[in-house]
Amino acid sequence: MSSFEEVFGSAPEVVAEAPGRVNLMGEHTDYNDGYVLPIAIEQRTRVRIRPNGQDEHVLYSEMLDRVVRFTLDNVPAEHFATYVYGCLMEARANGIEAPSLDIHVQSNVPVGVGLSSSAALEVATLRALRALTGARLDDVHLARLGQRAEIEYAGVRCGIMDQMASSLAETRRALFLDTRTLERRLVPLPPASAVLVIDSGVARTLAGSGYNQRRAECEEAAQRLGVPALRDVKDITATDTLPEPLRSRARHVISENERVLRAVDCTNARVFGLIMNESHASMRDDFQMSVPEIDHLVSLLQGHPDVYGARLTGGGFGGACVALCESNTLQEVAAAVLGDYALAGFEGRLLVPAPAEAAIDAQEAGS
Numbered sequence: 001m002s003s004f005e006e007v008f009g010s011a012p013e014v015v016a017e018a019p020g021r022v023n024l025m026g027e028h029t030d031y032n033d034g035y036v037l038p039i040a041i042e043q044r045t046r047v048r049i050r051p052n053g054q055d056e057h058v059l060y061s062e063m064l065d066r067v068v069r070f071t072l073d074n075v076p077a078e079h080f081a082t083y084v085y086g087c088l089m090e091a092r093a094n095g096i097e098a099p100s101l102d103i104h105v106q107s108n109v110p111v112g113v114g115l116s117s118s119a120a121l122e123v124a125t126l127r128a129l130r131a132l133t134g135a136r137l138d139d140v141h142l143a144r145l146g147q148r149a150e151i152e153y154a155g156v157r158c159g160i161m162d163q164m165a166s167s168l169a170e171t172r173r174a175l176f177l178d179t180r181t182l183e184r185r186l187v188p189l190p191p192a193s194a195v196l197v198i199d200s201g202v203a204r205t206l207a208g209s210g211y212n213q214r215r216a217e218c219e220e221a222a223q224r225l226g227v228p229a230l231r232d233v234k235d236i237t238a239t240d241t242l243p244e245p246l247r248s249r250a251r252h253v254i255s256e257n258e259r260v261l262r263a264v265d266c267t268n269a270r271v272f273g274l275i276m277n278e279s280h281a282s283m284r285d286d287f288q289m290s291v292p293e294i295d296h297l298v299s300l301l302q303g304h305p306d307v308y309g310a311r312l313t314g315g316g317f318g319g320a321c322v323a324l325c326e327s328n329t330l331q332e333v334a335a336a337v338l339g340d341y342a343l344a345g346f347e348g349r350l351l352v353p354a355p356a357e358a359a360i361d362a363q364e365a366g367s
Helices: 004-008 079-093 117-133 139-153 161-168 207-225 236-241 246-264 269-285 292-303 330-343
Strands: 014-025 035-051 057-061 066-070 101-107 173-178 184-188 193-199 307-313 320-326 349-352
Touching: 004 057, 004 101, 014 117, 014 161, 014 193, 014 246, 014 269, 014 307, 014 320, 035 117, 035 161, 035 193, 035 246, 035 349, 057 079, 066 079, 079 117, 079 139, 101 117, 117 139, 117 161, 139 161, 161 173, 173 246, 193 292, 193 307, 193 330, 207 236, 207 246, 236 246, 246 269, 269 292, 269 307, 269 320, 292 307, 292 320, 292 330, 320 330, 330 349
Parallel strands: 057 101
Antiparallel strands: 014 035, 035 101, 035 173, 057 066, 173 184, 193 320, 193 349, 307 320
Protein backbone atom coordinates (compact mmCIF):
# COMPACT_ATOMS: atom_id res chain seq x y z
CA MET A 1 0.00 0.00 0.00
CA SER A 2 1.35 3.39 -1.02
CA SER A 3 0.20 6.96 -0.55
CA PHE A 4 -0.61 9.34 -3.41
CA GLU A 5 2.74 11.03 -2.92
CA GLU A 6 4.61 7.72 -3.01
CA VAL A 7 2.87 6.60 -6.21
CA PHE A 8 2.77 9.90 -8.11
CA GLY A 9 5.60 11.96 -6.61
CA SER A 10 3.69 14.94 -5.22
CA ALA A 11 0.45 15.91 -3.49
CA PRO A 12 -3.03 15.55 -4.97
CA GLU A 13 -5.02 18.59 -6.06
CA VAL A 14 -8.42 17.30 -4.87
CA VAL A 15 -9.50 14.85 -2.16
CA ALA A 16 -13.08 13.55 -1.90
CA GLU A 17 -14.75 10.68 -0.10
CA ALA A 18 -18.05 8.83 0.27
CA PRO A 19 -19.38 6.23 2.70
CA GLY A 20 -20.60 2.71 2.25
CA ARG A 21 -24.10 1.93 3.43
CA VAL A 22 -26.16 -0.75 5.11
CA ASN A 23 -29.82 -1.22 4.25
CA LEU A 24 -32.05 -1.32 7.33
CA MET A 25 -35.20 -2.14 5.38
CA GLY A 26 -36.40 -2.40 1.79
CA GLU A 27 -34.47 -5.26 0.22
CA HIS A 28 -34.91 -5.83 -3.53
CA THR A 29 -37.53 -3.08 -3.64
CA ASP A 30 -35.46 -0.40 -5.37
CA TYR A 31 -35.57 -1.96 -8.84
CA ASN A 32 -39.31 -2.45 -8.29
CA ASP A 33 -39.77 1.34 -7.89
CA GLY A 34 -40.35 0.83 -4.17
CA TYR A 35 -39.24 2.26 -0.84
CA VAL A 36 -35.90 1.77 0.92
CA LEU A 37 -34.33 2.78 4.22
CA PRO A 38 -30.50 2.67 4.09
CA ILE A 39 -28.08 4.34 6.46
CA ALA A 40 -24.46 5.33 5.86
CA ILE A 41 -21.70 3.45 7.68
CA GLU A 42 -18.45 4.76 9.15
CA GLN A 43 -16.25 3.11 6.53
CA ARG A 44 -15.48 5.28 3.53
CA THR A 45 -13.76 5.35 0.17
CA ARG A 46 -11.41 8.25 -0.49
CA VAL A 47 -10.33 9.36 -3.96
CA ARG A 48 -7.40 11.71 -4.54
CA ILE A 49 -6.81 13.18 -8.00
CA ARG A 50 -4.73 15.68 -9.91
CA PRO A 51 -4.21 16.44 -13.61
CA ASN A 52 -1.12 14.64 -14.86
CA GLY A 53 -0.44 16.34 -18.20
CA GLN A 54 -0.26 12.96 -19.95
CA ASP A 55 -2.46 11.38 -22.60
CA GLU A 56 -3.85 8.70 -20.28
CA HIS A 57 -5.39 8.29 -16.85
CA VAL A 58 -3.30 6.51 -14.21
CA LEU A 59 -5.33 4.76 -11.50
CA TYR A 60 -3.86 3.25 -8.34
CA SER A 61 -5.86 1.09 -5.93
CA GLU A 62 -4.30 1.04 -2.48
CA MET A 63 -6.32 -2.02 -1.47
CA LEU A 64 -5.12 -4.03 -4.48
CA ASP A 65 -1.72 -2.29 -4.68
CA ARG A 66 -2.15 -2.13 -8.43
CA VAL A 67 -1.74 0.53 -11.12
CA VAL A 68 -3.96 0.64 -14.21
CA ARG A 69 -3.39 2.96 -17.15
CA PHE A 70 -6.23 3.71 -19.55
CA THR A 71 -7.77 6.22 -21.93
CA LEU A 72 -11.46 6.80 -22.49
CA ASP A 73 -11.23 5.12 -25.89
CA ASN A 74 -11.40 1.63 -24.38
CA VAL A 75 -12.88 0.10 -21.24
CA PRO A 76 -10.03 -1.14 -19.00
CA ALA A 77 -9.76 -4.90 -18.56
CA GLU A 78 -9.40 -4.69 -14.77
CA HIS A 79 -12.88 -4.86 -13.25
CA PHE A 80 -12.26 -2.43 -10.38
CA ALA A 81 -11.13 0.18 -12.90
CA THR A 82 -14.42 -0.02 -14.85
CA TYR A 83 -16.21 1.83 -12.05
CA VAL A 84 -13.85 4.80 -12.27
CA TYR A 85 -13.83 4.63 -16.07
CA GLY A 86 -17.65 4.62 -16.09
CA CYS A 87 -17.76 7.71 -13.89
CA LEU A 88 -15.38 9.55 -16.21
CA MET A 89 -17.47 8.53 -19.23
CA GLU A 90 -20.78 9.53 -17.64
CA ALA A 91 -19.30 12.83 -16.50
CA ARG A 92 -18.10 13.55 -20.03
CA ALA A 93 -21.52 12.65 -21.46
CA ASN A 94 -22.96 15.29 -19.14
CA GLY A 95 -20.56 18.00 -20.23
CA ILE A 96 -18.01 17.56 -17.45
CA GLU A 97 -14.66 17.42 -19.19
CA ALA A 98 -11.73 16.31 -17.06
CA PRO A 99 -8.08 16.25 -18.16
CA SER A 100 -6.04 13.07 -17.88
CA LEU A 101 -5.67 12.33 -14.21
CA ASP A 102 -3.59 10.60 -11.60
CA ILE A 103 -6.17 8.85 -9.40
CA HIS A 104 -5.49 7.25 -6.01
CA VAL A 105 -8.21 5.13 -4.37
CA GLN A 106 -8.15 4.28 -0.68
CA SER A 107 -11.00 2.44 1.02
CA ASN A 108 -11.99 0.56 4.13
CA VAL A 109 -15.51 -0.25 2.94
CA PRO A 110 -15.74 -4.06 3.13
CA VAL A 111 -16.02 -5.60 -0.34
CA GLY A 112 -18.43 -8.35 -1.35
CA VAL A 113 -20.66 -8.34 1.74
CA GLY A 114 -23.47 -6.04 0.62
CA LEU A 115 -22.24 -2.71 2.01
CA SER A 116 -22.02 -1.01 -1.37
CA SER A 117 -18.30 -0.53 -1.84
CA SER A 118 -18.90 0.10 -5.55
CA ALA A 119 -21.31 3.00 -4.95
CA ALA A 120 -18.87 4.54 -2.45
CA LEU A 121 -16.17 4.44 -5.14
CA GLU A 122 -18.47 5.95 -7.76
CA VAL A 123 -19.72 8.75 -5.55
CA ALA A 124 -16.24 9.59 -4.25
CA THR A 125 -14.89 9.67 -7.82
CA LEU A 126 -17.69 11.93 -9.03
CA ARG A 127 -17.30 14.22 -6.01
CA ALA A 128 -13.61 14.55 -6.84
CA LEU A 129 -14.43 15.39 -10.48
CA ARG A 130 -17.01 17.94 -9.32
CA ALA A 131 -14.49 19.63 -7.06
CA LEU A 132 -11.76 19.63 -9.72
CA THR A 133 -13.87 20.99 -12.56
CA GLY A 134 -16.30 23.18 -10.63
CA ALA A 135 -19.19 21.37 -12.32
CA ARG A 136 -22.72 22.32 -11.25
CA LEU A 137 -23.71 18.83 -10.20
CA ASP A 138 -26.10 18.32 -7.30
CA ASP A 139 -26.02 15.25 -5.07
CA VAL A 140 -29.02 13.55 -6.72
CA HIS A 141 -27.67 14.02 -10.25
CA LEU A 142 -24.31 12.77 -9.02
CA ALA A 143 -25.97 9.61 -7.68
CA ARG A 144 -27.72 9.05 -11.01
CA LEU A 145 -24.40 9.30 -12.86
CA GLY A 146 -22.89 6.76 -10.48
CA GLN A 147 -25.76 4.36 -11.08
CA ARG A 148 -25.41 4.71 -14.86
CA ALA A 149 -21.67 4.11 -14.59
CA GLU A 150 -22.28 0.84 -12.77
CA ILE A 151 -24.98 -0.33 -15.18
CA GLU A 152 -23.31 0.69 -18.43
CA TYR A 153 -19.66 -0.01 -17.68
CA ALA A 154 -19.46 -2.45 -14.75
CA GLY A 155 -22.38 -4.52 -16.06
CA VAL A 156 -24.50 -4.51 -12.89
CA ARG A 157 -28.21 -3.75 -13.33
CA CYS A 158 -28.44 -2.00 -9.98
CA GLY A 159 -31.21 0.20 -8.66
CA ILE A 160 -30.60 3.75 -7.45
CA MET A 161 -30.56 3.03 -3.71
CA ASP A 162 -26.84 2.46 -3.21
CA GLN A 163 -25.66 5.61 -4.97
CA MET A 164 -28.34 7.76 -3.34
CA ALA A 165 -27.39 6.42 0.08
CA SER A 166 -23.69 7.02 -0.49
CA SER A 167 -24.40 10.52 -1.80
CA LEU A 168 -27.06 11.65 0.69
CA ALA A 169 -27.31 9.40 3.77
CA GLU A 170 -25.76 10.00 7.18
CA THR A 171 -24.40 7.63 9.82
CA ARG A 172 -26.89 8.70 12.51
CA ARG A 173 -29.96 9.21 10.34
CA ALA A 174 -31.36 6.80 7.76
CA LEU A 175 -32.41 7.88 4.28
CA PHE A 176 -36.06 7.15 3.54
CA LEU A 177 -36.20 7.08 -0.25
CA ASP A 178 -38.96 6.60 -2.79
CA THR A 179 -36.93 5.11 -5.63
CA ARG A 180 -39.51 6.07 -8.25
CA THR A 181 -39.82 9.77 -7.49
CA LEU A 182 -36.56 10.17 -5.54
CA GLU A 183 -38.50 11.99 -2.84
CA ARG A 184 -36.57 11.49 0.36
CA ARG A 185 -36.03 12.56 3.93
CA LEU A 186 -33.58 11.77 6.69
CA VAL A 187 -35.03 9.98 9.70
CA PRO A 188 -33.35 9.28 13.06
CA LEU A 189 -33.00 5.81 14.49
CA PRO A 190 -35.28 5.00 17.43
CA PRO A 191 -33.93 6.52 20.68
CA ALA A 192 -31.08 4.67 22.45
CA SER A 193 -30.55 2.30 19.51
CA ALA A 194 -27.63 1.73 17.16
CA VAL A 195 -26.74 -0.38 14.15
CA LEU A 196 -24.59 -3.50 14.28
CA VAL A 197 -23.39 -5.28 11.12
CA ILE A 198 -21.72 -8.70 11.12
CA ASP A 199 -20.25 -10.51 8.14
CA SER A 200 -21.48 -14.10 7.96
CA GLY A 201 -18.23 -15.24 6.36
CA VAL A 202 -20.21 -16.74 3.48
CA ALA A 203 -19.07 -15.37 0.13
CA ARG A 204 -21.89 -14.12 -2.06
CA THR A 205 -21.00 -16.57 -4.82
CA LEU A 206 -24.52 -16.74 -6.23
CA ALA A 207 -25.31 -13.07 -5.74
CA GLY A 208 -24.96 -12.10 -9.40
CA SER A 209 -27.02 -14.88 -10.93
CA GLY A 210 -29.51 -14.93 -8.05
CA TYR A 211 -29.98 -11.16 -8.19
CA ASN A 212 -30.60 -11.17 -11.93
CA GLN A 213 -33.02 -14.08 -11.65
CA ARG A 214 -35.01 -12.41 -8.86
CA ARG A 215 -35.16 -9.18 -10.84
CA ALA A 216 -36.46 -11.01 -13.91
CA GLU A 217 -39.08 -12.80 -11.79
CA CYS A 218 -40.28 -9.50 -10.33
CA GLU A 219 -40.55 -7.96 -13.78
CA GLU A 220 -42.56 -10.93 -15.04
CA ALA A 221 -44.84 -10.78 -12.01
CA ALA A 222 -45.52 -7.08 -12.60
CA GLN A 223 -46.25 -7.73 -16.26
CA ARG A 224 -48.70 -10.50 -15.43
CA LEU A 225 -50.43 -8.25 -12.90
CA GLY A 226 -50.69 -5.46 -15.48
CA VAL A 227 -48.71 -2.83 -13.56
CA PRO A 228 -45.52 -0.90 -14.41
CA ALA A 229 -43.79 -2.24 -11.27
CA LEU A 230 -44.67 -4.25 -8.18
CA ARG A 231 -44.68 -1.00 -6.23
CA ASP A 232 -48.05 -0.31 -7.87
CA VAL A 233 -49.73 -3.37 -6.32
CA LYS A 234 -51.52 -2.23 -3.17
CA ASP A 235 -53.46 -5.41 -2.32
CA ILE A 236 -51.20 -8.36 -1.59
CA THR A 237 -54.03 -10.81 -2.35
CA ALA A 238 -53.62 -9.85 -6.02
CA THR A 239 -50.57 -12.12 -6.03
CA ASP A 240 -52.84 -15.16 -5.51
CA THR A 241 -53.39 -15.26 -9.29
CA LEU A 242 -49.69 -15.77 -9.97
CA PRO A 243 -47.91 -19.12 -10.33
CA GLU A 244 -44.97 -19.93 -8.10
CA PRO A 245 -42.31 -18.66 -7.68
CA LEU A 246 -43.70 -15.38 -9.04
CA ARG A 247 -46.35 -15.26 -6.32
CA SER A 248 -43.76 -15.52 -3.55
CA ARG A 249 -41.39 -13.02 -5.14
CA ALA A 250 -44.16 -10.45 -5.57
CA ARG A 251 -45.45 -11.07 -2.07
CA HIS A 252 -42.04 -10.24 -0.63
CA VAL A 253 -41.71 -6.98 -2.55
CA ILE A 254 -45.23 -5.79 -1.75
CA SER A 255 -44.96 -6.66 1.95
CA GLU A 256 -41.43 -5.23 2.15
CA ASN A 257 -42.63 -1.87 0.85
CA GLU A 258 -45.29 -1.90 3.54
CA ARG A 259 -42.66 -2.71 6.17
CA VAL A 260 -40.52 0.26 5.11
CA LEU A 261 -43.51 2.57 5.46
CA ARG A 262 -44.16 1.21 8.95
CA ALA A 263 -40.51 1.45 9.99
CA VAL A 264 -39.82 4.96 8.76
CA ASP A 265 -42.05 6.63 11.33
CA CYS A 266 -41.38 4.10 14.09
CA THR A 267 -39.81 5.61 17.21
CA ASN A 268 -39.99 2.42 19.29
CA ALA A 269 -36.84 0.33 18.93
CA ARG A 270 -38.56 -2.94 19.85
CA VAL A 271 -41.31 -2.43 17.28
CA PHE A 272 -38.72 -1.46 14.67
CA GLY A 273 -36.82 -4.64 15.51
CA LEU A 274 -39.91 -6.79 15.05
CA ILE A 275 -40.37 -5.28 11.58
CA MET A 276 -36.75 -6.21 10.78
CA ASN A 277 -37.45 -9.78 11.91
CA GLU A 278 -40.50 -9.92 9.63
CA SER A 279 -38.34 -8.69 6.76
CA HIS A 280 -35.82 -11.48 7.25
CA ALA A 281 -38.54 -14.13 7.31
CA SER A 282 -39.88 -12.75 4.04
CA MET A 283 -36.44 -12.73 2.41
CA ARG A 284 -35.82 -16.28 3.62
CA ASP A 285 -39.18 -17.80 2.72
CA ASP A 286 -40.71 -15.74 -0.11
CA PHE A 287 -37.65 -14.33 -1.84
CA GLN A 288 -35.42 -17.31 -1.02
CA MET A 289 -32.27 -15.21 -0.90
CA SER A 290 -30.82 -16.45 2.38
CA VAL A 291 -28.55 -19.40 3.19
CA PRO A 292 -28.37 -21.60 6.33
CA GLU A 293 -25.35 -19.81 7.79
CA ILE A 294 -27.08 -16.44 7.46
CA ASP A 295 -30.25 -17.81 9.06
CA HIS A 296 -28.23 -19.13 11.98
CA LEU A 297 -26.43 -15.83 12.48
CA VAL A 298 -29.72 -13.91 12.32
CA SER A 299 -31.24 -16.33 14.85
CA LEU A 300 -28.33 -15.73 17.24
CA LEU A 301 -28.73 -11.99 16.90
CA GLN A 302 -32.49 -12.11 17.37
CA GLY A 303 -32.03 -14.23 20.48
CA HIS A 304 -29.69 -11.80 22.24
CA PRO A 305 -31.48 -9.73 24.92
CA ASP A 306 -29.88 -6.47 23.77
CA VAL A 307 -30.90 -6.92 20.12
CA TYR A 308 -34.25 -5.51 19.01
CA GLY A 309 -34.25 -7.18 15.59
CA ALA A 310 -31.98 -8.52 12.85
CA ARG A 311 -32.05 -9.45 9.21
CA LEU A 312 -30.00 -10.28 6.17
CA THR A 313 -28.90 -7.14 4.34
CA GLY A 314 -27.80 -6.60 0.76
CA GLY A 315 -28.28 -8.72 -2.33
CA GLY A 316 -28.41 -11.99 -0.43
CA PHE A 317 -27.00 -15.51 -0.93
CA GLY A 318 -24.34 -14.76 1.68
CA GLY A 319 -22.84 -11.52 2.93
CA ALA A 320 -23.77 -9.59 6.04
CA CYS A 321 -26.52 -9.28 8.66
CA VAL A 322 -27.71 -6.03 10.22
CA ALA A 323 -29.16 -5.69 13.71
CA LEU A 324 -30.70 -2.88 15.70
CA CYS A 325 -29.31 -3.01 19.24
CA GLU A 326 -29.16 -1.10 22.48
CA SER A 327 -26.71 1.65 21.71
CA ASN A 328 -24.33 1.06 24.63
CA THR A 329 -23.80 -2.69 24.22
CA LEU A 330 -22.73 -3.12 20.58
CA GLN A 331 -19.32 -4.58 21.32
CA GLU A 332 -20.70 -6.98 23.92
CA VAL A 333 -23.43 -8.19 21.55
CA ALA A 334 -20.92 -8.69 18.75
CA ALA A 335 -18.53 -10.66 20.95
CA ALA A 336 -21.26 -12.94 22.30
CA VAL A 337 -22.89 -13.61 18.95
CA LEU A 338 -19.63 -14.16 17.11
CA GLY A 339 -18.54 -16.56 19.87
CA ASP A 340 -21.71 -18.63 19.54
CA TYR A 341 -21.44 -18.49 15.75
CA ALA A 342 -17.88 -19.88 15.97
CA LEU A 343 -19.05 -22.70 18.23
CA ALA A 344 -21.39 -23.73 15.42
CA GLY A 345 -18.40 -24.01 13.10
CA PHE A 346 -18.74 -20.69 11.28
CA GLU A 347 -16.38 -17.71 11.09
CA GLY A 348 -17.87 -14.23 11.06
CA ARG A 349 -16.45 -10.79 11.73
CA LEU A 350 -17.60 -7.44 13.03
CA LEU A 351 -18.07 -4.80 10.31
CA VAL A 352 -20.05 -2.01 12.00
CA PRO A 353 -19.08 -0.32 14.23
CA ALA A 354 -15.81 -0.32 12.35
CA PRO A 355 -12.98 -2.14 14.13
CA ALA A 356 -10.22 0.27 15.14
CA GLU A 357 -7.69 -1.35 12.82
CA ALA A 358 -9.95 -0.63 9.82
CA ALA A 359 -9.95 3.14 10.33
CA ILE A 360 -8.91 5.51 7.57
CA ASP A 361 -7.05 8.64 8.60
CA ALA A 362 -9.70 11.36 8.72
CA GLN A 363 -7.51 14.22 7.53
CA GLU A 364 -8.00 15.91 4.16
CA ALA A 365 -11.69 14.94 3.96
CA GLY A 366 -13.44 16.86 1.25
CA SER A 367 -16.36 16.88 -1.14
